[in-house]
Amino acid sequence: xxxxxxxxCVTAQKADSTAISKHEGFVADGKTTxxxxxxxxxxxxxVYEQGAILVYYVNLDDHGRISLRQKKNSSCDAYVLxxxxxxxxxxxxxxxxxxx
Amino acid sequence: MxxxxxxxxxxxxxxxxxxxxxxxxxxxxxxxxxxVPDMVAIESFRLRDSTRADVLLKLGEPRHRLEGDxxxxxxxxxxxxxxxxxxxxxxxxxxxxxxLEFGSDSRLVRQDHLIGSIYGKPDKAIKKCMNPSxxxxxxxxx
Numbered sequence: 001x002x003x004x005x006x007x008x009c010v011t012a013q014k015a016d017s018t019a020i021s022k023h024e025g026f027v028a029d030g031k032t033t034x035x036x037x038x039x040x041x042x043x044x045x046x047v048y049e050q051g052a053i054l055v056y057y058v059n060l061d062d063h064g065r066i067s068l069r070q071k072k073n074s075s076c077d078a079y080v081l082x083x084x085x086x087x088x089x090x091x092x093x094x095x096x097x098x099x100x
Numbered sequence: 101m102x103x104x105x106x107x108x109x110x111x112x113x114x115x116x117x118x119x120x121x122x123x124x125x126x127x128x129x130x131x132x133x134x135x136v137p138d139m140v141a142i143e144s145f146r147l148r149d150s151t152r153a154d155v156l157l158k159l160g161e162p163r164h165r166l167e168g169d170x171x172x173x174x175x176x177x178x179x180x181x182x183x184x185x186x187x188x189x190x191x192x193x194x195x196x197x198x199x200l201e202f203g204s205d206s207r208l209v210r211q212d213h214l215i216g217s218i219y220g221k222p223d224k225a226i227k228k229c230m231n232p233s234x235x236x237x238x239x240x241x242x
Contacts, residue, residue, distance in 0.1 A: 098160020
């Protein structure tokens, strides 16, 4: 009963990048361009700093695979992509439960 | 200390309401309820050093974006107990807010942890975040 009363919390937390990197396909820091990302993923759910930061809503499964979020009622993870002045991917991360 | 007083006052009021409504409050150790931001990541942010990108990369999307992302606010609930009644149970929660202010260079200039009133709405926390010197009854800094 105590455990049941204490439950109900998940943390929005950066996922281990080594666990997901082999499933990220074309997404690589210093190589991928913003255009490639937008061509493959479509428009981002959120845009910051005049497009320098894009956030996509995705689902990360137990095997480290990432897919664009399809259903609104499913859990939601945030794929955060930061681009440099030349629209080249500078840094990125996947934040578990990181949607708004 | 301020938060503890606030909780104590609210809990007393809640007990009185419960007495008349026929429900039983069960106190529990305070813990996050729903989606809670990563506290280790929050502690890693440094004023005038961490950027908006650093924050988004570690915490994901904020609940509120204000004034052209000059302010970002993350919001979560902390449960202090449960109310049990013959129709079911509900958690006793207080909203918590992480208020982050960024400068024109996108670097973090202020980081405040605010606590709202029981089952409170974010309006006053947003106001307090954007005007930290303002004194508001329903919102206190941790």
